[in-house]
Amino acid sequence: MEAKPTLTLEPHRIIEAKRFLQTTVPAATSKLLSVTKPHWGKMTAQHMIEHLYTAVISSTIIKKTPPIPASPNQEMFKNVLIYSPEPMAKNLDNPAFRFGLPDYTNPTIIEAKAKLLSSLERFFEVYEGKNYAYNYNPFLGDLHAQETLVFHYKHFKHHYTQFGLI
8 A cells, every 4th residue: 555645736736747847848858959058057958958867767766665754854845845836946056066067978968858858758657647656866855756746847947947948
């Protein structure tokens, strides 16, 4: 039997997140060029795409063990990054980049964009009919499918706004 979350997300937010990731993101991604500059932050267009790919692909690893309750810090970040309807703040300090931006993992942005869109398709396949399946996020702790969906929605919206794609 699957554990049910104690917090809920409004159905309209789930519907909007899914529509955005399946419709808006592919259309907006097609407009991104390697020379597109961000309105804020240090990432290049390809860094941003590869960063989102890593977030999506890591979220497709469903845990086989019971969810672990979030720490107070993780709970605070979940409330801000998932449960709050407010957009993510600009210039968030991501500890993953404290030593600088990583090397590219794809030879071109074209290949990176294709992998990102494929990872989103995989995400929806993995979670089809599994609303209470869990994955682990290093900053937010264990997230069920709907929390992960809303996180990706807000994360993509943040970065696609950063690069003027939406």
